[in-house]
Amino acid sequence: MVATVTGLWFPGVKLPQFDFNTLNGYLALGLTNSFADPVRTFVIGGTIHMIDGIIWALIFGLIISPTLGVVVKPLRPMTPTVNLIKGLIWGGTLWIISSALWMPLLIGAILGPALTGAPPAGFGLACGVGPFLTCFGPYGVQALFTNLFWHMIWGVNLGLLFNPMRLGSKVRW
């Protein structure tokens, strides 16, 4: 939720806006319906995006975090710093998945023709969604790094909030 809202604020720091709600809406409703009703697209896409975020966080809490603790010895202690590093690793993994697969294969397929198509039907841009998000419409590789920034916000929030403790711990907050 924090990352999603922050993505909408990105233009305030001269970055491309990351509106994952609308992008998910495009996937769910198709471009024609989405352009006709942008509010519905945002709300439906936002709901899908929130559920996505919860599922990825559950996968982290139930599978990834404990597994990293077993497989990688330095990540065994359940301290806040180690938990944060695990969250950052998961955020980085999702950045790779998003940039390598979700953006070019799904968003590129649906939005690419509209971005590269000749006006007035399309925007007449040189690029739709490039491989590994090396371009996105009018933006170049800054889209990839902005996506990294977005996923680091998500990873930091996840890592700071998910702080499991061992049964023997005397700390009670």
Add this chain to the structure above:
Amino acid sequence: MMRSLMIYLGLLILGIIFAVAGWFLTPGAASFQFPGPINEGGQSLIALGLAFVVVAVGLLLAGAQERMMAGTE
């Protein structure tokens, strides 16, 4: 402890430098009008710099929580 703190602060300062440099490299004012200002290098620096800042702040917060927990054990 002190070395970790220096690394986190270094990351924070590096992030701020990147973000400020990127801000000046990107021409025009910040705008919510699509597509807004476009500069590949400048915006990449802003995004990377702010990512460093977010990670550094997270590490500083986690470190502070660790110290508080040590005090309550």
